[in-house]
Amino acid sequence: MPDEQPRQQPPSDAGATDNGGVGREEQAPPVTCPPFDPAxxxxxxxxxxxxxxAPLLAAFFVLIVMELWRDMGQAVGxxxxxxxxxLIGLWLWTVVRSRQVMLRVPQITMLIDTAPSSAExxxxxxLSRRVMERxxxxxxxxxxxxxxxxxxxxxxxVAIGNALLRHRIGGKSARILAxxxxxxxxxxxxxxxxxxxxxxxxxxxxxxxxxDLHGMHQTLCELHRSKLSLVERLQLLALQxxxxxxxxxxxxxxxxxxxxxHLAEMMPASQSGAMHMMLALAAQRAGQTEFANWLRQRxxxxxxxxxxxxxxxxxxxxx
Amino acid sequence: xxxxESTTSFEPPEPQQVREYLDAHPPRSPSRWAAWxxxxxxxxxxxxxxxxxxxxxxxxxxxxxxxxxxxSEMRVRRVARLTDELAHAQELALQHQWLPTLQLAWRLVPxxxxxxxxxxxxxxxxxxxxxxxxxxxxxxxxxDFLLQRMPAEHPAAVHLRVQRAITLMINDQLVDADDAxxxxxxxxELLGDAGASAAYRLAQLVQEVLTFHYDHAxxxxxxxxxxxxxxxxxxxYGHALVALSWLxxxxxxxxxxxxxxxDQSTSGLSxxxxxxxxxxxxxxxxxxxxxxxxxxxxxxxxxxxxxxxAHVGPPTMTPVQAQVAGARNHALPA
Numbered sequence: 001m002p003d004e005q006p007r008q009q010p011p012s013d014a015g016a017t018d019n020g021g022v023g024r025e026e027q028a029p030p031v032t033c034p035p036f037d038p039a040x041x042x043x044x045x046x047x048x049x050x051x052x053x054a055p056l057l058a059a060f061f062v063l064i065v066m067e068l069w070r071d072m073g074q075a076v077g078x079x080x081x082x083x084x085x086x087l088i089g090l091w092l093w094t095v096v097r098s099r100q101v102m103l104r105v106p107q108i109t110m111l112i113d114t115a116p117s118s119a120e121x122x123x124x125x126x127l128s129r130r131v132m133e134r135x136x137x138x139x140x141x142x143x144x145x146x147x148x149x150x151x152x153x154x155x156x157x158v159a160i161g162n163a164l165l166r167h168r169i170g171g172k173s174a175r176i177l178a179x180x181x182x183x184x185x186x187x188x189x190x191x192x193x194x195x196x197x198x199x200x201x202x203x204x205x206x207x208x209x210x211x212d213l214h215g216m217h218q219t220l221c222e223l224h225r226s227k228l229s230l231v232e233r234l235q236l237l238a239l240q241x242x243x244x245x246x247x248x249x250x251x252x253x254x255x256x257x258x259x260x261x262h263l264a265e266m267m268p269a270s271q272s273g274a275m276h277m278m279l280a281l282a283a284q285r286a287g288q289t290e291f292a293n294w295l296r297q298r299x300x301x302x303x304x305x306x307x308x309x310x311x312x313x314x315x316x317x318x319x
Numbered sequence: 320x321x322x323x324e325s326t327t328s329f330e331p332p333e334p335q336q337v338r339e340y341l342d343a344h345p346p347r348s349p350s351r352w353a354a355w356x357x358x359x360x361x362x363x364x365x366x367x368x369x370x371x372x373x374x375x376x377x378x379x380x381x382x383x384x385x386x387x388x389x390x391s392e393m394r395v396r397r398v399a400r401l402t403d404e405l406a407h408a409q410e411l412a413l414q415h416q417w418l419p420t421l422q423l424a425w426r427l428v429p430x431x432x433x434x435x436x437x438x439x440x441x442x443x444x445x446x447x448x449x450x451x452x453x454x455x456x457x458x459x460x461x462x463d464f465l466l467q468r469m470p471a472e473h474p475a476a477v478h479l480r481v482q483r484a485i486t487l488m489i490n491d492q493l494v495d496a497d498d499a500x501x502x503x504x505x506x507x508e509l510l511g512d513a514g515a516s517a518a519y520r521l522a523q524l525v526q527e528v529l530t531f532h533y534d535h536a537x538x539x540x541x542x543x544x545x546x547x548x549x550x551x552x553x554x555x556y557g558h559a560l561v562a563l564s565w566l567x568x569x570x571x572x573x574x575x576x577x578x579x580x581x582d583q584s585t586s587g588l589s590x591x592x593x594x595x596x597x598x599x600x601x602x603x604x605x606x607x608x609x610x611x612x613x614x615x616x617x618x619x620x621x622x623x624x625x626x627x628x629a630h631v632g633p634p635t636m637t638p639v640q641a642q643v644a645g646a647r648n649h650a651l652p653a
Contacts, residue, residue, distance in 0.1 A: 060381075081369050088365065088380075092358070230410040266413050269551035298608055301544070301558075302551060 033124045038163040051131045059087035098133045101126045112147050154206035161203035197232050204239045241278045253282035273303025277315040334456040341464045344428050346435035357387040421448040455490035477506050481518040488525050517549040524560045536564035555610030559622050562602035569595030596630040
C-alpha cells in the first residue's frame with residue numbers, strides 16, 4: 001500500500017507569515033496533508049491495530065513454541081530468547097515512536113491557532129508514518145479537522161468528523177489526556193468525551209457554514225445526548241441558536257430567554273455579543289421590540305460590527 | 320476575616336496560612352525515573368527469565384507487562400479525575416459560586432503538585448476567588464506564589480500581574496500598584512493581546528479613580544468603549560468608573576461655578592457641569608446595562624456615590640430589563 005505522502009505546497013505569503021517565529025519550520029519546505037480519504041483512513045486504523053499488537057502476539061507464540069519444544073525434551077538455545085527479545089524490542093520501538101509523535105501533539109494544537117501552515121506541515125509529517133497507536137492517529141486526524149475548520153474547508157471537516165466518529169476510540173465518550181509521563185492516553189467513562197464533543201461542535205458549525213441544516217440537526221441531537229461541560233454547553237447554545245434562526249424557528253430561540261441571556265454573559269465578549277444580537281433578532285421577529293432593543297444595546301457594548309459580520313453574518317445584516 | 324453566606328459560616332484562610340499551604344505543596348517536575356521505571360522493570364524481568372530455566376520464569380515477563388499496564392491505566396484515570404475536578408472548579412467560578420470553587424481548588428492543590436500546569440491553574444483560581452471574596456491579602460499571597468514561579472513576560476503571567484495590580488489598588492496599596500502597572504506597560508504592548516490590554520486599561524482606570532485623577536479618566540473616555548470591549552460583561556466596571564469620574568468632574572465644576580458667582584444658594588448648572596452630569600448618567604446607564612448595580616458596588620465601593628447623586632441615579636429600568644435582570648439587580652449590599 002502506498003504511503004500517504006505529503007504534498008509540496010507552493011510558497012505563499014500566508015505560509016511565510018504563519019511560519020514567523022517558528023525557526024525550524026522556516027527552513028523546511030512547506031508541505032500539506034493530502035485530501036482526506038475515508039477509505040485510506042479506515043485502512044490505516046485497521047493496520048495500526050494489527051501492526052502494533054503483532055510483535056507481542058508473535059513473541060507470545062514463540063514462547064509457547066519454546067515451551068512445547070522443551071516438553072518434547074529438546075534443548076532451547078539462546079536463539080529462541082533472542083527472537084523473543086527482538087520482538088519485544090520491535091514492539092517497544094513502535095511504542096516509543098508513537099510517544100515521540102505524541103510529544104508533538106500539544107505543539108500542533110497550539111500552532112493551529114497561531115500558525116496554521118506550520119501546523120499543517122507538522123501534521124503532514126506525522127500522518128505519513130506507517131504505524132502508530134490507533135488513539136494517536138485518531139487524535140491527529142482530530143487536529144486535522146480542527147485545522148481544516150480554521151482554514152474554512154468545511155466539507156473536509158465533515159468528512160473527517162464522520163470518519164472519526166465511526167472509530168469510537170475508548171467507547172462512546174473517548175477522551176484524550178495529556179499525561180506527564182506517557183503523554184497521551186484515551187480514557188473511557190461518563191466524565192470524558194471532550195474530544196468527541198469538540199469534534200461534534202466543529203462539525204455542527206461546518207454543517208451550518210455549508211448550509212446543511214439536516215446534518216446540523218443530526219450533530220445537534222448527538223450533542224444533546226452527550227454529557228457536556230459548561231463551556232461546551234455555551235458553544236452548543238450559540239450553535240443551536242444560529243440553527244434555529246437559520247431554520248426559522250424564532251419562537252424556539254426565545255424559549256428560556258432569561259437563562260440564555262445569563263449563559264451568554266459567561267461567554268467571551270464577542271461570542272456574548274453575537275448571542276445577544278441573535279436573541280435580539282429573534283425578539284424583533286417575534287414582535288418583542290422593547291426586549292430586542294435592550295438586547296441590541298447590550299450587544300453593541302460587547303461586539304463590533306466587524307466581529308459580528310464574521311461570527312453571525314445573518315444577525316449583522318439586521319443589526 | 321469572617322463572612323456568612325446564607326446558612327453556612329465561612330472563614331477563609333489567613334494570608335500566612337495560604338503561604339504555608341502553598342509552600343508545603345509546590346509544583347514538582349515529573350520524575351524521569353518514574354517515566355522509565357516500567358520499561359526498566361520489563362527489561363530486568365526479561366533478563367532474569369533468560370537466566371532461569373524454569374516454567375514460572377516464562378510467565379514472569381507477562382505478569383510484569385500486565386502490572387505495568389494496570390499501574391499506567393490507574394495513573395491515567397487519576398489524572399483524568401483530577402482534570403475533571405479542576406474543570407468543574409473553573410465552571411463553578413464562571414458561575415460566580417465562589418465558596419464551592421475555593422473549597423474544591425484548595426483541596427486539589429496537593430494532588431496536583433506533580434502536574435505543574437494544572438497546579439498553576441488551581442492556584443490562579445484560588446487567587447481569583449480570594450479577590451472576589453474581598454480577602455485581598457490572601458489573594459496577593461497566591462498571586463505572588465504563582466508569579467515567583469513564572470517568567471514575567473509569559474502571557475498568563477501578564478494577565479495575573481494585571482489582576483494583582485487591581486487587587487493591590489483595591490487593598491489600598493497604591494504605591495505598590497503604581498510600580499506594578501509601570502512595569503507592566505512594556506509587556507502589555509509586547510504581548511499584543513486584546514484581553515490583557517483591556518484588563519490593563521481597566522487597571523489604569525481604577526488607579527485614576529482611586530488617586531482622584533478624574534480629569535485623566537474622562538480625557539480618553541471616547542476610546543474606552545472599544546478598549547474595554549474585550550472584557551465582555553465586566554466592561555461594566557470600567558463604564559461605571561468613567562461615570563464616577565464624570566460625576567466628580569461635574570461636582571467640582573459645579574463647586575467652581577458657585578465660587579465664581581459667589582452665590583452658594585444657586586442651583587443652576589453651567590453648561591460644562593451639565594455636560595459632565597449628562598456624561599456621568601450616560602456611562603452609568605451603560606454600566607448598569609451590562610452589570611447589576613449590586614455587583615458594581617460590591618467590587619468598587621466608591622461607585623455608591625453614583626446612586627446617591629440626584630443628577631445621575633440608577634437608570635430607569637425598562638419593563639423588559641426588569642424582567643430579564645430584575646432578579647439579579649437585587650438589594651445593595653449592606
